[in-house]
Amino acid sequence: MSQPDAPRQKSTLFCSDCGYESPAPSGWLEYTLSDQRHKRCPRCFALVTRRPAEPPTDAWDHSRDQVRSGFALWRAGVSQLKQSVEQLAVHG
Numbered sequence: 001m002s003q004p005d006a007p008r009q010k011s012t013l014f015c016s017d018c019g020y021e022s023p024a025p026s027g028w029l030e031y032t033l034s035d036q037r038h039k040r041c042p043r044c045f046a047l048v049t050r051r052p053a054e055p056p057t058d059a060w061d062h063s064r065d066q067v068r069s070g071f072a073l074w075r076a077g078v079s080q081l082k083q084s085v086e087q088l089a090v091h092g
């Protein structure tokens with residue numbers, strides 16, 4: 001009985017140290033250390049991948065900056081309006 005070669009998943013990772021293989025999302029020891037996402041072999045604990053972890057606060061910081069600059073714009077508009085009102089009051 002012959003077995004056809006099963007197409008290998010693109011996401012399958014290999015441990016170059018012991019030959020352990022498993023699809024990327026599962027079967028590996030994953031942890032974050034000093035903003036780096038580490039993936040290690042559960043058999044020999046060799047480091048398989050390491051990449052910068054995406055900080056979840058980025059989007060929040062961005063929107064907060066947008067809100068802050070929007071507020072600054074609004075305040076500038078208000079003070080400009082106040083100025084023109086005062087000028088009208090003086091000249092009118």
Ligand SMILES: [Zn+2]
Binds near residue numbers: 016041042043044046
């Ligand atoms: Zn290994």
